[in-house]
Amino acid sequence: MAEIKIQAEERTEFGKGAARRIRRSDKVPAVLYGHGSDPVHVTLPGHDLMMAFKTANALLSVELGKDKHLVIPRQIQRDPLRGFIEHADLLIVKRGEKVTVDVQIHLVGEAAPGSLVQTEVNSVPVEAEATHIPSGIEISIEGLEVGDRIDARDLVLPSGSTLVIDDDALILHITAAPTAEQLESELAEAEAEAGIERDVPEVEAAEGEATEGEAAEDEAQKSTETE
The missing domain is CATH 2.170.120.20 (Ribosomal protein L25, C-terminal domain)
Structure with missing residues (x-):
């Protein structure tokens, strides 16, 4: 897997307000941690980070001044509607290390x-x-x-x-694969459980009314013949 180089800046501001300001400048607040060292808080370029994470389990070489950290994504928080990255937790790894x-x-x-x-x-x-x-x-x-x-x-x-x-x-x-009849039956059951009543098509309704009317006429005819 090729390493993706990305330039980082040290982050000195914290809290929701600071995070919003970072995101408005098209950057992402992030933290690097692992191997028992203290967490390193940084900001990363939003576009570069988004492109890097198009590769699953991307291996990043994060450059912070003279320091370089080899990291993999551990937890990525994204905006639920727009999908941009809001925060990144990155795990520091070593070459030859099993993860x-x-x-x-x-x-x-x-x-x-x-x-x-x-x-x-x-x-x-x-x-x-x-x-x-x-x-x-x-x-x-x-x-x-x-x-x-x-x-x-x-x-x-x-x-x-x-x-x-x-x-x-x-x-x-x-x-x-389920048949069309099975799908229709399952849909009908789900609608019934949810209390949803289907609208009867006008043609079917008219046919139903006609049938009821014919039945009534038949009853009336029988009554007349009896009398």
Whole structure:
């Protein structure tokens, strides 16, 4: 994994007001920590940081004056509406050091027609050398049929990486896709539970009224014939 260089500035102001001022200048408040050292509070360029984090588990070389820190993202806070980074917690790592991170799973291919892919997890914990963290794990679902499954033992990881979950852990399985009738039935049940009444189409309503009217005429005719 290539290192992404990013220039940092020392942060001396703290609190919500200071954080807002930092963000208005297109910068991000961040903290570097790890290896028993005191936390290092910095500001990072917002655009550069956003671009760096387009790569999952990005490895950053943060330059602060004459000091350089090799870090990986630990916790990233984003604005829930606009998506920009509000704060970053970055873990200091050393070359050759083993770290455990969550690695995203990417599905490749198409399962058999009429089937549905049920994914149990979107990422898995992996132990890897700090400078060789996988950016993702690909799983081929090409041609998988109903009843097939993929467990943790079936994942293919880069050399030097190890899964930190049980080999029997279920990653995904293939089930039969629901029919249109099943979907309609489930929707009707959900609407009924929520107390939602469907509007009856005008044509159906008219047909229903006509049927009721015909029934009434039949009853009246029977009464006349009896008399």
